[in-house]
Amino acid sequence: MTEEIFPGVELGEGTVVEPGARIGVPPRGAAPGELPTIIGPGSRIRSGTVIYAGARIGARFQSGHGAMIRENNVIGDGCSVGTNAVLEPGNRIGDGTRVHSHCFLENVTLGRRVFLGPGVVFTDDPHPPCPRYDECVGGATVEDDASIGGNATILPGVRIGARSLVGAGSVVTRDVAPDTVVAGSPAREKRKTSELVCAPGHFAKPYEWREALDS
Template sequence: MVLSPRSKLGRDVTRGEYVVIEEDVEIGDDVEIGHHVIIRKGVRIGRGCKILDGAVLGKRPAKASLSATTADVQRFDPLVLGEAVTVGAGCILYVGATLGDGVFLGDQATVREDVTVGDQTILGRGVTVENKVSIGRRCKIETEAYITALSTVEDYCFIAPEVTFTNDNFLGRTEERRKHFGGPTLKKGARIGANATLLPGIVIGEDALVAAGSVVTKDVPPRTIVVGTPARVLRPVPEEQLIENQVFYDGDTQDQKVKK
């Protein structure tokens, strides 16, 4: 194991074989670190986290010559994990990402730089979250979903397996495209069915539902079900399915601030 003397470990931190912890890392109490884990310079890990075998924390981005969204500036805030975060085997988490308390990442998930993930959100196995993305609290993003750069996912959203977000209507041609980059926005409680594709810049309204396999080419009204290619309005979301009527719903962040 390689442990920099310039890093700080809390009480009862367990470490597997062949772990590398670089300088200026801070690890809280009761953290479990598996075998072959690499923790790069400056990472912050909260109390009670679990980092499973082969994970890489604090990776720095590499900019390809034709990359349109990766920043040229190589200065990023540290990767920060809140309390009780689980990082699955083989995950890669970049610098400049912040994960809230209780976040769960399945094996081989990737979270790029300039990303925030809210408390108690689940990212399933093989999920890819590109750079400059905001994901709210208590979301569930399932296996192999792809969240493209410059997207927003608000609280309580559900994204089924192999959903694809897109952010470039020009498909990599002409310099005009650089003025229009932007991924989809999912408002609170929106749900996206398996294998759906969301085109750049569209807004999925609060508590709306996109059926499996749909291709969404324009904004979806709140509390509305859309289906097909291209997606069209089918009917309203049933009252009993609305997020406000679910047992796990505890209000949004603003509601909680008002109550306090």
């Protein structure tokens, strides 16, 4: 088994493409090489990954096995997309963001250093498809440093504020304020992130380490 790299693919220096990966696959209606595909330096594309032509990915990118990244995705530096995650067209992902295994995103905007736990699903269609689909609500927006627990579902058009935390298994039906913890179905505010406690006692408060990085 060998990797398959289509015309029009630009791989940065030191990027490794493992056997079985396919890079620059032309989307429907496009010829091979018609849309440029860019992957920055120092990246690793693991076996089974499929990246369509028209994707633009920054430096130090990591993909899990079997990840799929469709056309018209823009991914920043230092990001990862986990095993069997699916990025449909139209996502914008900021630097340092981690998309864990089995996530599903379409038309989603993620800020910097966002964390998505395994199995997080974003929806962008408020009802079954219709001829005016493109005029509907669209995908969610997640601001910088927000974290979303595993198996959460995020409904169309929702905005999740910076530094917020969404509990595992939650269904987010409305906007989440910055610095807020929400959980449940539908997700409701539980407390502020400043009220959280570091259970093992490694830090005086959760995310203290992040503040040190930002200083």
